[in-house]
Amino acid sequence: MAYIVPSEFVTKMVDAGESKIHMATRDALIRAYMAGAILALAAVFAVTVSVQTGSPIFGAMLFPVGFCMLYLLGFDLLTGVFVLTPLALIDKRPGVTLKGVLKNWGIVFLGNFLGALTVAVLMSIVFTNGFQTEPSKVGHTIGVIGENRTLGYAQYGFYGMLTLFVRGMLCNWMVSTGVVGAMISTTVGGKVVAMWMPIMLFFAMAFEHSVVNMFLFPTGLLLGGHFSLMDYLIWNEIPTVLGNLVGGLAFTGLTLYATHIKTAPKRKLA
Numbered sequence: 001m002a003y004i005v006p007s008e009f010v011t012k013m014v015d016a017g018e019s020k021i022h023m024a025t026r027d028a029l030i031r032a033y034m035a036g037a038i039l040a041l042a043a044v045f046a047v048t049v050s051v052q053t054g055s056p057i058f059g060a061m062l063f064p065v066g067f068c069m070l071y072l073l074g075f076d077l078l079t080g081v082f083v084l085t086p087l088a089l090i091d092k093r094p095g096v097t098l099k100g101v102l103k104n105w106g107i108v109f110l111g112n113f114l115g116a117l118t119v120a121v122l123m124s125i126v127f128t129n130g131f132q133t134e135p136s137k138v139g140h141t142i143g144v145i146g147e148n149r150t151l152g153y154a155q156y157g158f159y160g161m162l163t164l165f166v167r168g169m170l171c172n173w174m175v176s177t178g179v180v181g182a183m184i185s186t187t188v189g190g191k192v193v194a195m196w197m198p199i200m201l202f203f204a205m206a207f208e209h210s211v212v213n214m215f216l217f218p219t220g221l222l223l224g225g226h227f228s229l230m231d232y233l234i235w236n237e238i239p240t241v242l243g244n245l246v247g248g249l250a251f252t253g254l255t256l257y258a259t260h261i262k263t264a265p266k267r268k269l270a
Contacts, residue, residue, distance in 0.1 A: 002186040009183040010260040013253070016183075017084035018093045020076065021100045025107060028076065032111025033118075035075035040119035040215035042066020046203065047145075048138050060204035064178075064196040071182055071195060077211050078108050082245045083176040083253040090257065109241075116214035124222040135223045146220025149208070150231040161239055164208060168243020169251070171207030174198040176248035180256065208240040 004012075020028070042063050050059030070077070085104050088096045125131065127139030135143065153160035181194030202209065217225075217232040 002190060004184055004186065006256065006260040009180065010256050012183045013084055013180060013256065014087045014091045014093065014261070017081075017086070017088035018091075018096060020081055021085055021088055021096050021104050023104075028104060028107045029111045031075045032078075032108040033115040034073070035070045035077045036112035036115025036117075036211055036214060037119050038070040038073075038075065038115075039066050039077065039112075039211050040116040040123075042069075043212050043215050044119070044123055044138070047141055051138050051141055057204060060200050063203045064199035067175075067178060067199045068192050068195050071179070072188065072191070076108050076111075077175075078105065078112050078241070079172045079175045079209065079211065079244050079248055080179045081105060081108050082172065083179065083248040086249060087253055087257050090254075091261070112211045113214045116211060117218055120215050120219040120222060124219055127223060139219075139223050142216055143220040143223045143225035146217045146225040146232070147227050149213075150217070150227045150235040154231065154235045160235070164236065164239045165243040165246075167206075167208040168210070168240040169247030170205070171202050171209045171240075172244040172248030173251040174202035174207070175209060175244075176252040180252060208236070208243065210237060210241045210244050213237055213240055 023031075042065060045066070046059035046063035048059075049062055050056045053059075081104055085101045089098060089101055124139070127136045127142075128134070134140075153164045156163070175198065177198040178195040181198065182191040184194050185191050213232075213236055217227075217236060220227070221229065221232065
């Protein structure tokens with residue numbers, strides 16, 4: 001597997017964050033678009049497998065294939081840049097500014113959303129034979145997901161919002177662990193194994209991933225789900241984005257940076 005020790009791969013994390021901030025807008029947008037589209041297809045695949053087998057765990061076991069594909073192709077998810085780019089700012093890399101970090105987040109958000117929305121439209125056509133029939137069983141299932149994970153939170157008010165935010169935090173704790181996991185190995189097989197485990201965990205636990213939701217909820221709306229665009233934005237996407245930011249940065253990015261970027265001095269024996 002060619003394991004790389006933490007003190008080495010944390011430096012790679014900072015390098016990756018720096019390179020993303022300095023990337024041309026065109027490249028950042030294209031890479032984010034493709035990441036959103038591929039992850040959306042993986043979500044369709046996972047839901048399809050879950051419906052066909054009647055067991056969600058099989059869908060969760062296979063969902064990481066999309067994450068592995070997009071990472072190996074060098075595409076970017078919002079959940080990943082939330083963790084990596086701030087580290088370059090904290091490390092005071094040349095030319096890295098807060099404005100640059102926020103600009104990168106905005107570009108990646110837009111690209112991810114456009115990619116996921118493209119797949120949402122295409123799959124809605126597939127699910128309804130060009131909007132001529134009722135949604136297929138998979139399409140209906142996605143619509144129900146949209147209702148349960150918007151109105152389902154809204155009925156609990158503040159506590160529903162808190163639950164949503166925490167699920168977003170837990171999600172990117174695992175997803176960002178997958179991003180970092182790919183840096184632990186120098187072989188494709190090692191990267192895939194290290195990514196697969198935490199991504200499978202987040203999907204199986206039904207945590208909230210902002211980019212996956214960029215596909216699930218627009219698809220639900222296109223297929224006639226009983227919730228509104230404002231329900232989606234207020235009772236899912238916005239709190240999920242904030243939870244993803246806090247969870248990934250606090251539990252993965254900052255913790256690894258704080259303890260591994262510099263080797264602590266050895267304890268002196270009396």
